[in-house]
Amino acid sequence: MTITSLDDAAWDSPWRRRPVGEKVALSASLLLTALCTPSMESSSWVSPVVGSGIWPGALLAGIISVIVILGPARIRGRVLWQAMAAPIVFLVVGGISVLISLGSSPIGTVWWHAGVFSIGPVTTAQAMSLIEHGVCGTLTLMVLAVTTPMVDLLTWLRKFHIPDPLLEIASLTYRLIFVLLDTVVTAGEAQHARLGDAPEGKFGGLNRRMSNTAALLGSVGIRAWTRANRLNDGLVNRGFESALVTLPVKRVGSARFKIIVVTVIAAVWAISWSTTGRIFR
Known part of the structure; x- marks a missing residue:
């Protein structure tokens, strides 16, 4: 799953x-x-x-x-x-x-x-x-x-007058999770293609795996920080103040x-x- x-x-x-x-x-x-x-x-x-x-x-x-x-x-x-x-x-x-x-x-x-x-x-x-x-x-x-979907649930919560910044932070964080997940999968496949997980040396290549994992985490952390800054710049340029209100689907x-x-x-x-x-x- x-x-x-x-x-x-x-x-x-x-x-x-x-x-x-x-x-x-x-x-x-x-x-x-x-x-x-x-x-x-x-x-x-x-x-x-x-x-x-x-x-x-x-x-x-x-x-x-x-x-x-x-x-x-x-x-x-x-x-x-x-x-x-x-x-x-x-x-x-x-x-x-x-x-x-x-x-x-x-x-x-x-x-x-x-x-x-x-x-x-x-x-x-x-x-x-x-x-x-x-x-x-x-x-x-x-x-x-x-x-x-989480997007529908967060939109529904606006009816209860929950502060818009809290809902926006939750929504943007949820969306960013999938972006970072795609980054992790892509980076992991790249390491695998370069035999980054191939056993070698003592302990079946444990040191190599730990080194690659650390490099992957470092790369994802930097990309997360960069994407968050870009997202913030985009919201500022669009005049974001408290909420990006969209038209909800009428059900x-x-x-x-x-x-x-x-x-x-x-x-x-x-x-x-x-x-x-x-x-x-």
Whole structure:
């Protein structure tokens, strides 16, 4: 996966034509649902299973997010998987650190122990809750990330009277990232064509690789400074003061979309309440 994959997917998605506010509302509603709905362990209708870590609201929010991304938004499954790979690895590592308890534990309260390390029902429930909430919460954010380019999101934020200089700095920095990324790729290909990464000498050419990496970073740093100065000169020559206001694309909201979103979110909360016996955590 490249750094531009999410942005490319957002530009190509048919949901880019939807108002940004609708997509933000959908993503935020699913996120709050995943975080605030209770677990089945506290239910009086379901036999408590210590360590199960089942959160029906979070699970349903994650499933709905996947359906929305792969269905109406028409994002390829490969793009979604590549975007979720790094967060999943991070969450699994964090879950393992929560799963293994450090310190003495009373006998009979753990399933496994070795010295000061132990695994029990409490730590298992906490680890499963962490991973489930993390994965489902990330999926709900992907609904917005893979359907809304950053440019559209920054333009939408102007409605909230955020200072124009802050939005312009964020927008220009975001655009400059892709310019510098292209520079890094081009310079790396040039080094590779000149056998700059060929193993030679001790440690398989480690010294050469470190030297080439340092040269690449130095070159990118100088180019970033130069391009930033040129960008500043261009803005000054155009009479830039606080904002470069452009005409936003008019997008008509859909009453049907809003009704469906409210209905789905309400249904998830109703299912969560019926299976756990509570509304909130």
